[in-house]
Amino acid sequence: MQKRFEQKIWLSSPTMHGEELAYIEQAIRTNWVSTVGENINELERMIAEYVGVEHAVALSSGTAALHLCMKLAGERLNPGAKPGKALEGMRVFCSDMTFDASVNPVVYEGGEPVFIDTEADTWNMDPAALEKAFGMYPDVKLVVLAHLYGVPAKMDEIVSICRDHGALIVEDAAEALGAEYHGEVVNGKCGSFGDYVAISFNGNKIVTGSSGGMFLTNSRSDADKVRKWSTQSREDAPWYQHEELGYNYRMSNIIAGLARGNMLHIGEHIAQKKAIYERYKEGFKDLPVVMSPFEDKSNPNYWLSCLLIDKVAVCRQERGEKRALYISEPGKSCPTEILETLAACNAEGRPIWKPMHMQPIYRMNPFVTRDGNGRARSNAYIDEDGLADMGADIFRRGLCLPSDNKMTPEQQEIVIEIVRECFD
Numbered sequence: 410m411q412k413r414f415e416q417k418i419w420l421s422s423p424t425m426h427g428e429e430l431a432y433i434e435q436a437i438r439t440n441w442v443s444t445v446g447e448n449i450n451e452l453e454r455m456i457a458e459y460v461g462v463e464h465a466v467a468l469s470s471g472t473a474a475l476h477l478c479m480k481l482a483g484e485r486l487n488p489g490a491k492p493g494k495a496l497e498g499m500r501v502f503c504s505d506m507t508f509d510a511s512v513n514p515v516v517y518e519g520g521e522p523v524f525i526d527t528e529a530d531t532w533n534m535d536p537a538a539l540e541k542a543f544g545m546y547p548d549v550k551l552v553v554l555a556h557l558y559g560v561p562a563k564m565d566e567i568v569s570i571c572r573d574h575g576a577l578i579v580e581d582a583a584e585a586l587g588a589e590y591h592g593e594v595v596n597g598k599c600g601s602f603g604d605y606v607a608i609s610f611n612g613n614k615i616v617t618g619s620s621g622g623m624f625l626t627n628s629r630s631d632a633d634k635v636r637k638w639s640t641q642s643r644e645d646a647p648w649y650q651h652e653e654l655g656y657n658y659r660m661s662n663i664i665a666g667l668a669r670g671n672m673l674h675i676g677e678h679i680a681q682k683k684a685i686y687e688r689y690k691e692g693f694k695d696l697p698v699v700m701s702p703f704e705d706k707s708n709p710n711y712w713l714s715c716l717l718i719d720k721v722a723v724c725r726q727e728r729g730e731k732r733a734l735y736i737s738e739p740g741k742s743c744p745t746e747i748l749e750t751l752a753a754c755n756a757e758g759r760p761i762w763k764p765m766h767m768q769p770i771y772r773m774n775p776f777v778t779r780d781g782n783g784r785a786r787s788n789a790y791i792d793e794d795g796l797a798d799m800g801a802d803i804f805r806r807g808l809c810l811p812s813d814n815k816m817t818p819e820q821q822e823i824v825i826e827i828v829r830e831c832f833d
């Protein structure tokens with residue numbers, strides 16, 4: 410083993426600038442350290458203006474925001490449903506290749522996720538599979554859509570299909586703050602398309618509050634409901650008066666100070682991440698790989714740079730539920746070999762999100778591919794190892810590369826060299 414970084418190269422770590430501390434200090438000095446204060450108000454104002462929506466409600470996490478999205482959708486589709494059962498008896502179409510936080514909140518409210526396969530052009534929900542799914546399950550009225558790794562999904566197609574079928578959209582823009590989509594049907598920043606929208610300020614996202622999330626909407630009454638539910642559903646009364654179930658989901662003014670300061674640098678973060686993506690693209694141009702794709706009309710935020718190995722250049726790789734093995738071959742490699750080699754050099758990569766239909770917790774849920782096959786491991790894509798759908802195929806051949814915006818061009822050159830050597 411040739412190189413080893415003295416200091417670890419992270420996948421995507423928080424990047425602080427100074428204003429974060431100033432806003433936190435101000436909150437402490439003025440004693441506004443709880444879930445009320447100027448940092449919260451300012452952060453909500455900044456994000457609503459930046460994304461182009463009317464209202465933003467600061468919450469404790471993106472997952473909390475998604476949960477309240479599901480409650481709102483459930484309330485509209487299923488009026489009078491009991492708490493925790495807003496989606497009871499409902500199937501919900503969900504992105505398949507995503508973080509499980511996109512999907513778990515459907516289950517918190519009693520819904521049954523039906524997973525929609527992934528397309529090749531943006532690695533997001535496949536509109537053709539979504540259309541097929543509406544043919545199979547015409548009663549479905551809710552779609553949960555994530556924009557993976559900061560790349561906008563095919564929003565024109567998806568919004569049109571949802572309109573045709575009268576379905577609401579929960580937009581999970583946790584990874585896509587700042588990404589832009591320019592379509593015929595819809596146009597603008599990710600986070601401005603859904604009926605209900607969640608973003609995240611988790612520590613590894615492009616803008617962070619150390620943790621935290623936000624609910625975005627153009628509906629005043631929905632914003633008011635989320636603000637109330639997130640503070641234990643206190644009524645406007647002189648004592649603690651409660652008419653409905655509440656949650657402790659509000660963001661603290663300290664976290665908001667961190668996110669507020671960090672948000673001042675979103676443009677810089679996107680530019681740095683874009684430069685990282687382009688250096689990888691250049692560095693790998695003669696390898697049998699492609700970089701994670703996006704549509705020409707989109708401007709991703711380049712949160713994570715990902716790589717897909719050509720089918721002919723994947724070496725033998727076996728993944729069980731918790732361990733992986735591979736056999737190295739000249740001219741070929743696999744995600745396991747690259748990730749293990751990077752780790753040995755003190756650099757952090759990550760596998761692609763393992764698709765939900767392959768997860769033990771969701772293995773029995775329906776899964777729909779573009780050819781309408783309702784089985785996992787359909788013949789949407791066939792390779793020499795047997796049958797695989799698009800999601801399983803990207804999981805098998807893809808990986809996330811170190812994408813930290815503090816990585817220097819010199820350090821990145823070494824990362825590129827390490828990956829290149831995996832194909833020797």
Ligand SMILES: *Cc1c(COP(=O)(O)O)cnc(C)c1O
Binds near residue numbers: 473510
């Ligand atoms: C990070 C993330 C979330 C959850 O956000 P938290 O703030 O960590 O709860 C949800 N969906 C996706 C796609 C994410 O990447």
